[in-house]
Amino acid sequence: MNFPLENSGMLIVLVAGFFFGYFLEVSGLGSPRKLTAQFTLRDWSVFKVMFVAIVVAAAGLWLFDVLGWLRFDALKIQTTFYLAMAIGGALLGTGMAIGGYCPGTSVVGLFTGRLDALVFIIGMLIGTALFAANFDSLQGIYLAAQGPKGQTLAALTGLPIWLILLLLAGLAAAGFRLGAWLETRRGGVISASELAE
Amino acid sequence: MNNRQPQDFWPPLTAGIGLGLALMGMFLFTGHGLGANGFFTHLTVWLGDAANPVWAEANAYFNPYLAKDHLFNEWISWEIAGVAIGALVGSLTTRRFQWKIERGPRTGVAARLALALGGGVLTGFGAPLARGCTSGLGLSGGATLAVAAFVFLIAFFAAGLLLSALTRRLWQ
Numbered sequence: 001m002n003f004p005l006e007n008s009g010m011l012i013v014l015v016a017g018f019f020f021g022y023f024l025e026v027s028g029l030g031s032p033r034k035l036t037a038q039f040t041l042r043d044w045s046v047f048k049v050m051f052v053a054i055v056v057a058a059a060g061l062w063l064f065d066v067l068g069w070l071r072f073d074a075l076k077i078q079t080t081f082y083l084a085m086a087i088g089g090a091l092l093g094t095g096m097a098i099g100g101y102c103p104g105t106s107v108v109g110l111f112t113g114r115l116d117a118l119v120f121i122i123g124m125l126i127g128t129a130l131f132a133a134n135f136d137s138l139q140g141i142y143l144a145a146q147g148p149k150g151q152t153l154a155a156l157t158g159l160p161i162w163l164i165l166l167l168l169a170g171l172a173a174a175g176f177r178l179g180a181w182l183e184t185r186r187g188g189v190i191s192a193s194e195l196a197e
Numbered sequence: 198m199n200n201r202q203p204q205d206f207w208p209p210l211t212a213g214i215g216l217g218l219a220l221m222g223m224f225l226f227t228g229h230g231l232g233a234n235g236f237f238t239h240l241t242v243w244l245g246d247a248a249n250p251v252w253a254e255a256n257a258y259f260n261p262y263l264a265k266d267h268l269f270n271e272w273i274s275w276e277i278a279g280v281a282i283g284a285l286v287g288s289l290t291t292r293r294f295q296w297k298i299e300r301g302p303r304t305g306v307a308a309r310l311a312l313a314l315g316g317g318v319l320t321g322f323g324a325p326l327a328r329g330c331t332s333g334l335g336l337s338g339g340a341t342l343a344v345a346a347f348v349f350l351i352a353f354f355a356a357g358l359l360l361s362a363l364t365r366r367l368w369q
Contacts (some may be wrong), residue, residue, distance in 0.1 A: 010275045012226045017279020019219035020231050020332075024280075025287030028213035032299050039354075039361035047354075050336060052213025053304050057220040057230075057340035064225070076229040078329065078338050080345040085334070087351045088327020089352030091319045096353075097360035099316015100368075101300070103235030103324060106317075107277055113285035113296040116313045121237070123317020124324075128241040131322045135258040141328065152342040164342055175208075179303040192203040192293050 021108055023049075030108035031117065032100025034190045039097055042180030042186040051172040059165050072161075073150075080147030087141065099123065204291040220340055227272070230337020233280070234330035235273040237321065241270045258325070300369040312367065 026033045027049045037043035055114030064070035096102050101109055101120045112155055131138070154161045206212075223231050240264040246253040253259045268274055288294035300309035324330040327349055329338065335353065338346025 009220075009227065010272065011288055013272045013275045014279040016219055016223040016226070016231065017276035018283040018286075019215065019222075019279075020276070021280030021283025022287045023212050023216040023219060023283075025293070026207040026291075027209055027216075028206040030288070033301065033368050034337045036361065036364070038338060039357040040365045040369065041358075043367075044207075047211040048209035049216060050331075050339075052210055053217035053220055054267045054339035056214050056217025057224065058342055060217070060221040061340060062223055070225065072341070074228065075224055075341050077341045078334060078345040080343070080348055081328065081350055085327045085345055085349045086352040088325075088329075088347040089335075090325040090356035091323025092327065092331060093353040093356030093358075094360050095316040095318075095320035095323060097316075097364045098240045098321065098367075099313045101313075101316070102233070102320060102331040103237055104231075104280065104330065107233065107280045108284040109299075112288040113294050115296065115297050116300070116309055119310045119313040120317040120320070123314040123319075124234075124237050124321030125241045125244065126314075126322020126327055127318040127323070129239055129245060129321075131317070131325045132241070132245070132256050132258040134234040135256065136322075138326065140255045146346060151344045153344060153347065154342060156344050161342065172207070191204045192291070195299070196203050196293075196295060 017136065020104070021111070024108045025112060028190065028192065029105050029112065030112040031190070031195055032109065033195060035102075035105060036097060037102055037190055038184065039093075041179075041182045042161060043189045044175065044183060045189065047175050048179060050173075051168075051175060055165065055172055057171050058168070061162050062165060074182075075150060077150035079149050080151060082145035082146065082147060084142050105124075136149070201292070203293040203295075217340075220336065224337075224340065230333065230340055232273055232329070232333035232337065233277065234324040234333055236271075236277040238262070238270055238325055239268050239273065241321075246341065301366070304367050309367075 024030060024165055027045055034045060038046035065072040092102055099120045101117055106117045106120045153164050211336055222230055242259045245259055246263060298309055327334055335346055335350045
């Protein structure tokens with residue numbers, strides 16, 4: 001730690017983090033029972049919250065770009081590494097189905113009093129140490145099947161951004177309908193009082 | 198008795214809009230999105246360096262991190278501190294904060310903790326491999342419409358759906 005921080009941006013980041021944690025908590029995504037109920041299709045909160053957030057943020061950033069207040073391509077856009085990202089994504093899906101959290105929700109879990117989240121976090125530290133210890137032999141997978149630098153869905157498909165946004169919003173709406181239909185058939189969304197029992 | 202009950206969660210639409218605006222704000226101020234796993238990577242490097250500096254220095258994955266700032270000067274540490282405070286405020290103001298080991302009705306404490314550890318190990322291995330997690334790659338990448346985010350999210354949900362055929366008994 002070095003004071004002065006000479007970087008008041010840290011305060012902005014702290015505030016953004018606060019709202020990140022707050023909105024995850026109020027939607028129940030600190031609960032491993034609620035998180036894993038997405039995978040049994042009983043409770044679609046994970047899909048709904050994530051997809052709405054993606055569409056809102058993407059539409060907002062696009063609007064700023066259209067107005068000339070922001071250059072969309074000045075933002076950090078990850079480059080695709082198809083193999084490593086597919087395997088890594090599958091490992092996180094497996095980790096959540098078994099362990100009940102992902103990295104962000106484990107912090108919310110811990111700070112809502114869930115001690116299993118602390119054990120999950122210790123597991124993550126071990127997993128990352130294992131990854132680092134095997135980094136040399138993982139190079140083939142880590143660097144395989146690299147896509148174009150910072151490629152977006154618009155660049156991949158050649159469609160305009162507004163149309164991509166409309167398609168994603170349509171997908172979100174379809175997910176809400178399908179989710180509501182399945183939720184009533186599989187025991188209903190998990191409420192806060194059910195978790196407190 | 199009734200006011201001892203926790204308040205129920207927000208509707209996903211409302212919470213999703215709030216989260217989307219927070220994510221957009223983060224991009225507008227910093228040029229990048231919200232993350233989570235980066236903090237645990239920094240923490241692992243920091244602990245590894247404290248435990249065995251020679252090994253950490255020689256490790257090809259850890260080495261570039263050692264040249265960076267102290268853990269507390271990384272933006273991701275401040276963000277995670279914010280996440281922790283946000284989760285505390287959200288749960289303490291609604292009677293949802295509760296010390297517990299959350300598990301399914303048919304899962305014992307020891308089994309739950311062993312599975313939490315195992316799931317954590319897979320996650321800690323998978324996130325640096327994917328170069329991000331559900332937040333940093335899935336959510337934040339999704340907001341920039343990055344192909345990478347959707348490759349990650351499809352694999353994430355597909356694996357979770359398949360695995361839940363085996364794991365659903367742990368939770369329900």
